[in-house]
Amino acid sequence: MALRRAHEALRDASSTQISLAHTNTALAFARVVESSGASAIVAFNCESRPARMTLPVSEKMRGVSDGVEFYEPLAGESSTITVSGGSLTLELPPNGFRVLVRA
DSSP: OHHHHHOHHHHOTTOEEEEEEEOSSEEEEEEEOTTTOOEEEEEEEOSSSOEEEEEOHHHHSTTOOTTOEEEETTTEEEEEEEOBTTBEEEEEOTTOEEEEEEO
16 A cells, blocks of 8 residues: 555556557556556466566556666555666566556
8 A cells, every 4th residue: 555655656546558568478557647647557476386477558658768767666666667668678577566656
């Protein structure tokens, strides 16, 4: 609950949800608050082995281009991932998830 309260894109009911990837074993979506530009990405791996997802964020999220950084609040703000080639590439643990918010 603290994570949700701390980040507008995770708590705001008016945020837009955008599908980024969906397979039988993985799911990723973004939540974007249009009025403020706050955004978060949530990715799930339902496999019993690690997975890599490449998410087309520049194509599907307005205002997200190469060089934009997202950080993982559950891992600390020093854990950042930068959009490159229009995409974010995530390593997901077995049966795990990651939450990223725009820096």
